[in-house]
Amino acid sequence: MLVRKIPLRRMPSLSNMVKMMDYNLVRSKRKTLALYVRQDGSLEVRAPLKTSKGYIEDFIKQKQDWITATRSKLSDRQETKKTVQISAADAARYKKQAKEYLQLKCRYYSELMGLRPSAVRINSAKTRWGSCNGKGEINFTFRLIFAPEELIDYVVVHELAHLKEMNHSSSFWAVVEQTMPDYRERRKRLREHQHQFEFIVT
Structure with a gap:
């Protein structure tokens, strides 16, 4: 947008x-x-x-x-966007894989950042890679596992940073940068990746 x-x-x-x-x-x-x-x-x-x-x-x-x-x-x-169609059964399987993989990622970066989510959940969001609410719960779309690993890492660090700063202020970005100094480049690449593919569950 x-x-x-x-x-x-x-x-x-x-x-x-x-x-x-x-x-x-x-x-x-x-x-x-x-x-x-x-x-x-x-x-x-x-x-x-x-x-x-x-x-x-x-x-x-x-x-x-x-x-x-x-x-x-x-x-x-x-x-120019490529459309990828997957079945409901495949989507369920990808969600399970995403949960296992992203929980491991969150555990790793939680140790680095000293920030722990109360829960990590997987959804089917089409326009958001992740979100964090006031209860400390982090949500990721299963579509995230199709992104390159360095971009997945950026989304994980981004959402964990919201556990400390529930905004996008300079203080929030300072938390992100402390763990990921090249976050600006990763954020740019993530936006480009978002415009390249569209996953449709049939």
Whole structure:
């Protein structure tokens, strides 16, 4: 998912110049407007609670070139992505293998980092490699075991770091870097890997 954030400021009205595109609006107690182009090409706008609809739509029209370019990039990635179909039985088998393998990985890096999850679980998530909740439970998608080992290691260290910092602040990345100094390169490669394959359970 690609995102562009812009601070709120006064903009000229474009309501009569450009046709408005469809979008999904999410309001929250944020201070800036943000545009998100989803993997399916849909547009999501996140806005402060009191921002007017007219202001939001002027903002979207100002950024139409960026939106179009981003959608084109996502379309190109989708065209080059390889689709791998697996049966439900194979998926169950891969989940079992993933659980055994990733528990070993977590045990190894837990010793290095001094951070221990309360549980390690495997799911079938399609868009997230892993997650960590407030109870200290870590979840991984079974699809992770198809990634190169150095990228699997990065995801494991990333999720373990959340046991100490439940955010993506500079403090969080410092925890990751302490164990994995080259995490930036691994993170970049993981994003590239994510756009190369799509696993479908039939």
